[in-house]
Amino acid sequence: MSNTVHALTLPQDANLSGFLKVANSAPVLSAEHEAQLARQYRDNDDVDAARELVLSQLRHVIHVAKGFTGYGLPVSDLIQEGNIGLMKAVKNFDPERGIRLVSYAVHWIKAEIYEYVLKNWKIVKVATTKSQRKLFFNLRKARKSLSAMTEQETQDLASNLDVPVKTVREMELRMTSSDVAFDGRDSDDDEFSTSPSAYLPDMRYNPEEVVSKTQTSTNNKSALHKAIAGLDDRSKDILQRRWLSEDKATLHELAAEYGVSAERIRQIEKRAMEKMKGQLVA
Structure with missing residues (x-):
């Protein structure tokens, strides 16, 4: 519904009073007309039908948004978030279920506003x-x-x-x-x-932190070299050229050199990594 969402988004320069006027002047749809529009959008991706459905429910977005004004957030932002929830509801609304759009949409509207309040009420x-x-x-x-x-x-x-x-x-x-x-x-x-x-304090240059990080890095490198040293010559060569060299070799290049299939090189590489993992964890 990405294209539809952009088509239904209100202009950013529309002021709140203008939006309220549009919302309150939108006609209330009958159940039959509402279902017909929903089918047009679902079956034909009719953006005009979706827009009419959204406009008919904007007054409900305003009503829900006003219930969240106690959190110190701009009501225009609350309404905009509610609009997003409404558009998601229109996208997922199934007219064959026999319920009105407002009953379905109010949950989507509240969900979007809830999430917005929780993210923005406090840093x-x-x-x-x-x-x-x-x-x-x-x-x-x-x-x-x-x-x-x-x-x-x-x-x-x-x-x-x-x-x-x-x-x-x-x-x-x-x-x-x-x-x-x-x-x-x-x-x-x-x-x-x-x-x-x-x-x-700025902990980046704390002596204890610097020494700890340096020691950890040294220990990791030492353990890695020890694990590689425990491999057979072929496995060691494959791992070094596949992962530790600047100009990394491909499976097919190594396969041609060793006279085996690329799948065989992959198996050797995998087995070598598993062996090294066992040594590093131990």
């Missing part, structure tokens, strides 16, 4: 698992004010969502904490800067 993600996402959105709805939740409210929410009280407290802390720019400047005096870049 550091506040919810990474399915249970955390559920708690995140329910916690926003449950809080009655900007003040901290009472102990009773915390316990009630934990009970309703079947999660530990500790998890609710941790999520509330994530949501109420503010993000700090890594290299932001909040003072002209670097000595009093609170941004992380002002006090986190």
Whole structure:
């Protein structure tokens, strides 16, 4: 639906009031007309039919998007994400199932807006698992004010969502904490800067880190040379020329040189690598 998506995307310079006007003025389709348009798009890739279906559902996108305005994100962005979900719904809608498009589309619209909120509400993600996402959105709805939740409210929410009280407290802390720019400047005096870049050490030149990395690299090279040395001359030559030389040889070149098939060279190479792997892991 890539071409269709581009065809249905609203102009970027369309302002919100203009979009709302278009959405609210779009006609409500009857069930029969809606099914007919869906079949036209499904069977003939009729972009005009798909566009008419999308326009008829835009008012529902606006309604859903307004339910997410409490997260401090621009309503125009929420609506745009909802539009993406709506277009995905139109693409996958099956008119033969006997349900209306709005009942099907609302799940796609919410899914896109959910994902957008979770990615953009904080620089550091506040919810990474399915249970955390559920708690995140329910916690926003449950809080009655900007003040901290009472102990009773915390316990009630934990009970309703079947999660530990500790998890609710941790999520509330994530949501109420503010993000700090890594290299932001909040003072002209670097000595009093609170941004992380002002006090986190640069570990690239830490002596311990440098020595550790050098030692690890040396040990790996030593183990590799030892593993190669344990191979027979033919296997060693094949591996070195296939993987360690700047001008790498092909299977067919080696096959011609050794007077065997390319498949035989591949088998020798594979067996040699398995032997080396066993020595390196041991």
